Amino acid sequence: VRQVYPEWQNFDHPPFVQEEIRYKRQAVDLMHSLLAPNEFEALLQSEQYDEIVSRLERVARATNLLYLSTPQTGDLRILYAPTLDRGQLCRALFALLYGPEPPASRLQCYLDFVNQHDSKLNYWTFPTYLLFLAHPASELFVKPTVSKKVLSWFGAAAEWDAKPNVVLYAELTALAQTLLSALQAFGARDLLDVQSLLWVSLVQSNVHYWKIAPGENGWQWPECLQAGFIAIGWEETGDLRGLNKSEFDARRP
Numbered sequence: 001v002r003q004v005y006p007e008w009q010n011f012d013h014p015p016f017v018q019e020e021i022r023y024k025r026q027a028v029d030l031m032h033s034l035l036a037p038n039e040f041e042a043l044l045q046s047e048q049y050d051e052i053v054s055r056l057e058r059v060a061r062a063t064n065l066l067y068l069s070t071p072q073t074g075d076l077r078i079l080y081a082p083t084l085d086r087g088q089l090c091r092a093l094f095a096l097l098y099g100p101e102p103p104a105s106r107l108q109c110y111l112d113f114v115n116q117h118d119s120k121l122n123y124w125t126f127p128t129y130l131l132f133l134a135h136p137a138s139e140l141f142v143k144p145t146v147s148k149k150v151l152s153w154f155g156a157a158a159e160w161d162a163k164p165n166v167v168l169y170a171e172l173t174a175l176a177q178t179l180l181s182a183l184q185a186f187g188a189r190d191l192l193d194v195q196s197l198l199w200v201s202l203v204q205s206n207v208h209y210w211k212i213a214p215g216e217n218g219w220q221w222p223e224c225l226q227a228g229f230i231a232i233g234w235e236e237t238g239d240l241r242g243l244n245k246s247e248f249d250a251r252r253p
Contacts, residue, residue: 001200010187011197020196027062028192031133034059037098044094049086053079056093059133065141066125075125083118096127097134103173104166107131111164124164136192140173146195146202147172 002008005016033039034055043052056079060066066075078084096110107127114122124142132141148160150172158171176194188194214220214230224230240248 001197004200004203011183011189011193012187016196016200020200021193024063024065024192024196027059028133028136030062031059031130035097035134040094040098044091047087049090052090052093053086056130060129065143066129075123075129078114078121078126081118081121084114084121088113093127093130097130103131103135103139104170107164107169108166111166122164124162127164128169132191132195137190138173138177140169140176140191141195142169142172143199146198149202150175150198 001016005013007013008016011017011021035052040052043049043055057076060068060076068074068076071077071080078089079086092110092113096106099106099109101109110127111122124144124147128140128142131139142164144160144162150156151158151160154175156171156175158168161168173191176191176198179194179198180188180191183194183197188197214224
């Protein structure tokens with residue numbers, strides 16, 4: 001994290017908060033405003049399913065965590081699927097978010113409901129995004145690129161599965177809770193903070209570096225450091241200033 005934010009000391013680091021935390025907190029507030037349990041239930045009772053979908057779209061657009069550019073293939077595609085009755089889907093989503101059962105049971109019921117209609121519409125991002133915003137203290141947004149790395153980094157027993165399942169979800173949330181406990185000394189409050197740190201770490205892990213050795217065993221490093229330059233030992237190329245790429249390629253050893 002400090003490779004991206006060199007002065008990072010805790011989760012209140014202003015640039016980190018500005019770029020990674022604040023907009024997600026605002027999305028949580030929006031979720032709790034538009035689709036709180038009582039509000040969601042009232043919309044269901046009055047069969048305002050299109051309004052529920054509209055609010056889900058607003059919550060989805062509140063962050064950059066979902067892919068939304070192409071509605072029919074993006075992370076909200078389940079909302080527009082002709083194979084699913086919109087009212088039934090909205091009720092399944094309410095049960096997922098606010099049912100009385102434990103989270104794993106609620107997720108399993110949702111996955112079973114979708115599988116009964118179209119198994120291709122079962123994917124990680126949509127249900128876990130909603131769980132994450134509704135319950136940031138206990139639920140985790142599962143983004144495949146991040147989650148695969150997390151399993152690898154921590155040597156988890158579970159293997160990545162592109163299809164969502166409750167066993168893997170439980171493993172991922174348990175890892176996130178372990179991280180939360182360890183990071184509380186740095187001011188981590190919930191899994192939203194953990195997810196943000198994991199995302200920054202993933203981005204940084206995908207950055208590649210080139211090592212340049214100034215001379216054999218770095219013998220020229222003191223000179224480079226003192227004069228503020230780095231060099232590659234291609235003495236025979238001569239002065240490269242003013243060359244275009246084709247001229248450089250012709251001269252390069």
